[in-house]
Amino acid sequence: MKKVLIASFDMEVGGVERSLISMLNNFDYQNYRIDLMLYSHTGDFMNLLPDQPNLLEESAAYKTFRMSIGQILKSGNISLGLVRLMAKYKANLSTSSEKGYKQMQYMWKYSLPFLPKHKEQYDLAISYLWPHYFVAEKVEARTKIAWIHTDFSTVDTDERVDIQMWNKFNYIVAVSEECKNAFIQKYPSLEKKVIVIENITSPDFVRALANEKIENRMLNDQRFKIITVARLSYAKGIDNAVKALKLLKDRGYKDISWYVVGYGGDEAMLKELIKEQNLEDSFILLGKQINPYPYMKEADLYVQPSRYEGKAVTVGEAQILYKPVLITNYTTAQSQVRNKYDGLICELSIEGIAKGIEKLYKDYKLRNRLTDNCTRTNYCNNQELEKLYQLI
Structure with missing residues (x-):
């Protein structure tokens, strides 16, 4: 059987999470063994996860990405807490009206030295939600795929930092043809990597x-x-x-x-x-x-x-x-x-x-x-x- 890893943040109520559940409900489990990595085992959709995927144990370090800076510091993860403060400060230097995307980018980028590597190797590793640093930097796989669910031409990201991350992947999956075109408009050098796989509907x-x-x-x-x-x-x-x-x-x-x-x-x-x-x-x-x-x-x-x-x-x-x-x-x-x-x-x-x-x-x-x-x-x-x- 081929070994596949799928990574995402949590199972809070949302469209991306519903599309992930639909994908998992329709996967070919006779030919593929699925490990599911959720950074935080939280959210009302946790009970909707099918039984077939192997839900990996929660990691204390990766769980911090769904915690406030105060909670991180109280938990004893001083390094990751300071990284979050630095990311917030740098993002606030941006003139963008919506600074959250850059803050999330920097938060992941600066946290990498303090995050553990994933031990198992895979035939395929899928990062289902941006930013995709866990699969890009901490997972070994023959093929790596990053999923995009939004119109990247409309969001303010640090493009230089983003390109370095995208280049770690063999393929980039867009959920629609227009989503693909909007992404290529922003990152033309990545055009050959981008394919379209629509959200699975049930x-x-x-x-x-x-x-x-x-x-x-x-x-x-x-x-x-x-x-x-x-x-x-x-x-x-x-x-x-x-x-x-x-x-x-x-x-x-x-x-x-x-x-x-x-x-x-x-x-x-x-x-x-x-x-x-x-x-x-x-x-x-x-x-x-x-x-x-x-x-x-x-x-x-x-x-x-x-x-x-x-x-x-x-x-x-x-x-x-x-x-x-x-x-x-x-x-x-x-x-x-x-x-x-x-x-x-x-x-x-x-x-x-x-x-x-x-x-x-x-x-x-x-x-x-x-x-x-x-x-x-x-x-x-x-x-x-x-x-x-x-x-x-």
């Missing part, structure tokens, strides 16, 4: 969970219900969604409600924004939910208001549940929906989101057509794993 799994009985306040809401499932962060554009709903209310669309399943660092800001816009009864944050699908099933429309994406897992899941979908025209949008066939792409702006919703709200024939086309489309793509097997 329609039967999604539809089964959508029928789970839960307490769902949407059931008693007779308004036109919008749903978004996303991290509460700048990238996902939830602040623009709040402002778009305010525009619609001001234009007389009083019977629209918008629900968001998700959590993240922008929660306090969004709650304040919702209050400022007097939308407490209409824009409703449902928080972290292990199973978002009953909420998606109950909605009239799924909206993805993102500023950038690689390929949003939740959009495909909404289509699996036969929902009309509206997404903003982020760089990789064309890989997500076939515009006016199984979804609608709107301008990436507050006004664009409002107009897109207005169009779908008023045109029930268009909504029905999008829904019908979703029912005719087979969103199962297990065959994507064959591309991965060919690389081993």
